Amino acid sequence: MKILVCVKQVVDSESVIAIAPSGSWIAEEGLVFRMNRFDEYAVEESLVIRDTFPGSVVTALSVGPARVESTVRRAIEMGADRGVRVPLGEGGYASPMAVASLAAAHARDEGYDLILCGAMAEDDMHAQVGPLLAEMLGIPSASSAIALKTADDASAVRVEREIEGGSREILELSLPALVAVQPGINRPRYPSLSNVLRAKGQPVPEEPHAADESANGIERLARLRLPERSSRCEMLEGSSAEKAEKLLALLAAKSLI
Amino acid sequence: MEPIVIAAELDNGTAHPASLEAVCFARALSRLAPGPLVIIAAGRDVRMAADGLAAATGIDVIAVENEHMAEYTGETWKKTLAASIAPLAPRFVVIPHSARGYDFAPGLAVRLGAGCVTAIEALSEREGVLEFTRLAFGGKALMDIVPPRGRSVLTVQPGAFPAEAPAPAAPGTVTLTRSTAAPERSRPLGRTASGPETASLNEAEVIVAAGRGIGKKENLELIRALAALFPRSALAGSRAVCDAGWLEYARQVGVTGKTVSPRLYIACGISGTAQHLAGMKNSQTIVAINTDAGAPIFNVAHVGVVEDLTRFIPLLIETRGKAVKG
Ligand SMILES: Cc1cc2nc3c(=O)[nH]c(=O)nc-3n(C[C@H](O)[C@H](O)[C@H](O)COP(=O)(O)OP(=O)(O)OC[C@H]3O[C@@H](n4cnc5c(N)ncnc54)[C@H](O)[C@@H]3O)c2cc1C
Numbered sequence: 192m193k194i195l196v197c198v199k200q201v202v203d204s205e206s207v208i209a210i211a212p213s214g215s216w217i218a219e220e221g222l223v224f225r226m227n228r229f230d231e232y233a234v235e236e237s238l239v240i241r242d243t244f245p246g247s248v249v250t251a252l253s254v255g256p257a258r259v260e261s262t263v264r265r266a267i268e269m270g271a272d273r274g275v276r277v278p279l280g281e282g283g284y285a286s287p288m289a290v291a292s293l294a295a296a297h298a299r300d301e302g303y304d305l306i307l308c309g310a311m312a313e314d315d316m317h318a319q320v321g322p323l324l325a326e327m328l329g330i331p332s333a334s335s336a337i338a339l340k341t342a343d344d345a346s347a348v349r350v351e352r353e354i355e356g357g358s359r360e361i362l363e364l365s366l367p368a369l370v371a372v373q374p375g376i377n378r379p380r381y382p383s384l385s386n387v388l389r390a391k392g393q394p395v396p397e398e399p400h401a402a403d404e405s406a407n408g409i410e411r412l413a414r415l416r417l418p419e420r421s422s423r424c425e426m427l428e429g430s431s432a433e434k435a436e437k438l439l440a441l442l443a444a445k446s447l448i
Numbered sequence: 449m450e451p452i453v454i455a456a457e458l459d460n461g462t463a464h465p466a467s468l469e470a471v472c473f474a475r476a477l478s479r480l481a482p483g484p485l486v487i488i489a490a491g492r493d494v495r496m497a498a499d500g501l502a503a504a505t506g507i508d509v510i511a512v513e514n515e516h517m518a519e520y521t522g523e524t525w526k527k528t529l530a531a532s533i534a535p536l537a538p539r540f541v542v543i544p545h546s547a548r549g550y551d552f553a554p555g556l557a558v559r560l561g562a563g564c565v566t567a568i569e570a571l572s573e574r575e576g577v578l579e580f581t582r583l584a585f586g587g588k589a590l591m592d593i594v595p596p597r598g599r600s601v602l603t604v605q606p607g608a609f610p611a612e613a614p615a616p617a618a619p620g621t622v623t624l625t626r627s628t629a630a631p632e633r634s635r636p637l638g639r640t641a642s643g644p645e646t647a648s649l650n651e652a653e654v655i656v657a658a659g660r661g662i663g664k665k666e667n668l669e670l671i672r673a674l675a676a677l678f679p680r681s682a683l684a685g686s687r688a689v690c691d692a693g694w695l696e697y698a699r700q701v702g703v704t705g706k707t708v709s710p711r712l713y714i715a716c717g718i719s720g721t722a723q724h725l726a727g728m729k730n731s732q733t734i735v736a737i738n739t740d741a742g743a744p745i746f747n748v749a750h751v752g753v754v755e756d757l758t759r760f761i762p763l764l765i766e767t768r769g770k771a772v773k774g
């Protein structure tokens with residue numbers, strides 16, 4: 192099978208976030224970049240499938256500026272066979288429509304049997320690129336996948352998708368298809384030493400494509416801002432011990448303890 | 449004037465509550481971008497749901513009967529909705545940001561040659577320009593998005609536009625149409641029931657919930673010990689904690705887990721993303737313990753404690769012990 196896995200680079204979510212002076216994105220200086228967590232599950236899933244279909248090839252794709260190459264490389268360290276980067280912008284907001292059209296430009300002639308994405312990017316939280324890409328390529332898709340099983344003859348994939356209230360919807364998609372996965376579908380592996388060494392020597396080619404912005408409108412990010420703290424939250428002040436006492440007093444006043 | 453179309457979500461022949469929230473959003477939108485409202489109710493055996501929507505909202509409903517819509521596939525939804533929506537040439541198509549909505553909305557946008565903005569929580573107009581507000585960075589930041597000039601598909605975050613019910617003067621008219629669009633490359637195979645009911649979660653008066661911030665599985669003991677201070681208490685967790693295998697999925701709170709509303713909810717090391725909040729924000733009193741003063745959980749909490757839980761919870765338990773003894 193030919194498998195494509197789409198990986199996005201994001202800032203580490205533990206980072207304290209400040210808005211850049213331009214107001215158009217976060218200030219990125221000094222922040223740590225890493226692979227979108229959802230995409231680690233997509234990479235792991237692609238490797239599991241490759242192992243059950245000998246001869247399969249996993250390609251990791253990221254769309255973005257030069258720095259995202261390290262995230263493609265991380266996918267190779269986890270075990271992907273090859274990586275490619277389609278250049279876009281210098282960082283900051285990227286429209287999912289533009290990202291998907293560039294990924295589609297790469298995928299169109301490659302003949303992938305299965306494309307895996309994360310359900311959502313931790314930074315922009317659009318949950319769009321997977322379903323957009325599938326539609327642009329004219330292949331069926333399913334998002335929020337929590338279990339995935341490829342038919343023995345590689346003709347279809349059975350997907351369990353998470354829906355509200357803890358139930359699951361089950362469906363089968365004929366291949367080629369795209370599946371956007373949820374955390375919990377597997378346990379992403381840590382890179383092995385041999386794969387880390389292999390990734391070191393492996394080039395990540397840059398593959399320029401023109402985004403097709405003609406058909407669909409592109410939205411614009413007017414500004415990014417920090418939410419106002421809700422006034423209803425009483426932040427406890429003082430030393431740790433004082434906070435503990437205040438909290439217990441508050442709970443006692445409401446007869447909760 | 450170009451219409452605003454609401455694609456209702458139907459469940460077993462009735463309209464899902466999120467559909468009425470989408471209507472509420474569409475009403476607010478039509479005040480900023482005037483256009484007539486139209487509801488599309490597509491599914492199998494839609495007549496009753498369509499009549500219900502027309503009566504509840506006073507908005508005209510196009511009911512699209514399709515026998516292949518008994519079970520969900522994105523493929524059938526996209527085909528059926530694109531075919532019924534395109535002739536209306538709307539400026540906006542409004543869809544609930546539900547497990548179905550976010551699955552088919554982006555693809556529908558591609559089919560309609562439209563832009564797409566998802567998980568909208570608020571809308572406004574600034575200097576004559578329409579903007580949609582949505583969360584980013586796990587809720588630590590907000591994005592104000594200007595939709596493209598042309599057509600857009602929008603998904604609306606459940607809970608963001610509570611459906612107020614002004615009794616309409618007269619019900620909207622219902623037009624029944626048919627679609628034979630069928631899935632060709634997808635096959636629905638049914639649903640699994642939700643996981644085993646954790647009665648303890650539903651009945652608990654106090655829920656103490658652990659997030660990724662507990663750091664390691666062993667620290668669940670701290671959460672357990674905190675819960676033990678309260679009678680009728682139960683342990684729960686965020687998705688991240690269940691994904692890590694630290695807690696069984698039956699105890700996960702949020703959109704894809706349980707919805708709870710105890711008298712007291714203590715969130716320990718939980719950042720407070722929309723998916724988690726959806727499951728607990730109606731709790732009567734919410735206390736959050738988190739090292740990051742910027743964590744969005746503090747936006748819904750009533751009491752905020754910026755502390756390292758591994759130090760604070762033992763201290764809290766000790767202080768309580770002294771108080772009880774003394
Ligand atoms: C379709 C979909 C459905 C989802 N459904 C759900 C759902 O049902 N329920 C759910 O919970 N999530 C759900 N999620 C996942 C959700 O988006 C978040 O990823 C998840 O809730 C994050 O869990 P968390 O808050 O525990 O972890 P994080 O977001 O990683 O937050 C950890 C927090 O702990 C704090 N912290 C770190 N160390 C300490 C310390 N020592 N003391 C105190 N605080 C500390 C950090 O400041 C941070 O705020 C869903 C996601 C998607 C895309």
Ligand SMILES: Nc1ncnc2c1ncn2[C@@H]1O[C@H](COP(=O)(O)O)[C@@H](O)[C@H]1O
Nearest residue numbers: 197198254308309311312317318319320
């Ligand atoms: N720039 C990108 N490069 C590669 N894949 C991406 C990119 N942006 C998004 N994706 C993929 O699409 C998924 C959903 O992203 P989003 O629509 O931004 O929430 C991610 O989990 C990735 O798998």
